[in-house]
Amino acid sequence: MSDSGLRPREKAGVLAEALPYIRRFWGRVVVVKYGGNAMEDPALAQLFAQDIVLMRSVGMRPVVVHGGGPQIGDLMSRLGKEPEFRQGLRVTDAETLDIARMVLVGKVNRDIVSEINVHGPLAVGLSGEDAGLITASRRSPELGFVGDVDAINASILERLLSEELIPVVATIGSDLEGQAYNINADTAAGAIAEALSAEKLVYLTNVEGLLKDVEDPGSVISQLSADDLEAMIDDGTLTEGMIPKARSCLRAVRRGVGHAHILDGRVPHALLLEIFTTEGIGTMVES
Numbered sequence: 001m002s003d004s005g006l007r008p009r010e011k012a013g014v015l016a017e018a019l020p021y022i023r024r025f026w027g028r029v030v031v032v033k034y035g036g037n038a039m040e041d042p043a044l045a046q047l048f049a050q051d052i053v054l055m056r057s058v059g060m061r062p063v064v065v066h067g068g069g070p071q072i073g074d075l076m077s078r079l080g081k082e083p084e085f086r087q088g089l090r091v092t093d094a095e096t097l098d099i100a101r102m103v104l105v106g107k108v109n110r111d112i113v114s115e116i117n118v119h120g121p122l123a124v125g126l127s128g129e130d131a132g133l134i135t136a137s138r139r140s141p142e143l144g145f146v147g148d149v150d151a152i153n154a155s156i157l158e159r160l161l162s163e164e165l166i167p168v169v170a171t172i173g174s175d176l177e178g179q180a181y182n183i184n185a186d187t188a189a190g191a192i193a194e195a196l197s198a199e200k201l202v203y204l205t206n207v208e209g210l211l212k213d214v215e216d217p218g219s220v221i222s223q224l225s226a227d228d229l230e231a232m233i234d235d236g237t238l239t240e241g242m243i244p245k246a247r248s249c250l251r252a253v254r255r256g257v258g259h260a261h262i263l264d265g266r267v268p269h270a271l272l273l274e275i276f277t278t279e280g281i282g283t284m285v286e287s
Contacts, residue, residue, distance in 0.1 A: 007257060018276040025275065028057035028199035028258075029161065033189035034066045034112070035246075037109055038204050038265030048204075049115035051271040052166060056122060059274075061161045064116075064123075064168045065192055067185030068108040072100050088240060092144040092182050100182045101127075104170040112168050123166045128173040131156040134188060136173030136181040141230030147173050147181025149188055152195035190257075199258040202243045202274070204265030209283035210246070223284045226253050253287045260285040 032052070032252040055062045069090070076083050076099055091143045092100065109125040114125035128134030133156055136147030160167045171188040174180045186203065193201035210232070212219040224232075229250050232238050238246055241263075249260035263270045263282035274280045 013018055015207050017278060021057045021276045025199060027061065027133055029061045029063060029193075029196045030055065030200040030202060030275070031063045031065060031189055031193040031196065031198045032202045032204065032271065033115055033185055034064055034204050034265070035068070035185060038068065038206075038270075039068075039108070039112075040070060041266075044266065044268065045111075045115055046118075047268050048265075048271070049112075049119065051269055052116055053119040054272065055275070056164070056166055056198060061162070063157060063186040063192065063196065064166065065110060065171060065185060065189040065199075066104075066108060066112060066168070067171055068100075068104045072103045072107055075086075075099055075103055080156065084151050086097065086143060088244075089143055089146055089184070090182070091138075091142070092146050094145065097180060097182060100174055101180060104172055104182075109168055109170040116166060116168070122164075123168050124160055125168050125170070126156070127170045128183060128188065132174075133157070133169065134171070134173030134183060134191075136183055137175055138181065140189050145179070145181050147175075147183050149173065149183060149191040150175075154192070154195040157192070157196060184244060186248050190252045193257045193260075194255045197256050198252075200275070201249065201252045201257050201260045202271065203249070203260075203262045204264060204270060205242075205245065206264070207242070207262075208264045209262050209281070210238065212237075218240045221283050222280065223286070226250055226285060229285050249285045258286075 006130055038048055052062050105127045113123040113125040132153045137150050139146045139148050152265040157167050171183040171185045172180055173183045208217055209220040212221055229246055233246055252260050261274055261282055261284050263274050274282055
């Protein structure tokens with residue numbers, strides 16, 4: 001018996017099951033929004049990096065998009081700054097924006113790039129400010145420097161992908177005058193997936209997937225259409241925290257992204273289980 005618990009014949013079966021998916025997704029772009037528990041747990045972070053590199057190694061073209069809300073909150077607390085939220089969004093004054101940029105671009109992005117590059121010189125860190133990747137505008141004066149995505153300049157990502165590199169994007173954008181804005185990472189990931197005509201948009205979260213009954217963790221919906229998802233948003237089935245992800249999934253599949261997925265990032269190798277196995281895990285949304 002090997003250390004993994006699989007006999008050689010079982011390992012061969014796993015690889016054989018993955019083969020049709022490898023062939024199907026060869027050369028296709030997969031945008032992965034990474035955050036939450038999977039990012040904060042060092043062991044899960046290492047497995048995530050392995051998954052991304054394996055996807056790249058079998059011909060897929062992954063793009064990682066990340067936020068860092070908990071990390072921003074931690075640094076704010078250490079600096080004695082009290083966070084304020086409105087409608088689930090962090091009110092971002094000039095000082096908070098500086099903190100967000102330091103954390104997202106200077107810390108979280110670097111950590112993800114380093115984890116991936118343990119397996120080879122593949123990952124390149126970017127901010128949405130780089131090469132005009134994310135053009136943004138102020139959402140509302142009450143929220144300060146919180147931005148909405150106006151446009152994605154995908155050319156820098158396409159150039160990196162053509163060089164067989166893995167872009168890792170921190171979701172700070174800027175307007176045409178150079179003013180920076182903090183962008184919701186769920187929204188940014190959806191917009192980037194649309195701009196790249198991605199085959200898949202994947203959200204790694206801290207829930208099993210979309211639930212028919214929020215009180216029953218076993219009621220995961222494995223697959224649903226965009227119309228069904230819209231109905232769940234409208235009738236209040238989804239919890240408030242899932243609505244931005246659900247809306248991004250809905251918009252993406254209606255604008256050319258092949259499939260959108262909501263997965264539990266706390267499950268080891270969640271990405272591989274969803275993409276390369278027949279059963280999959282989590283929820284898949286299709287047009």
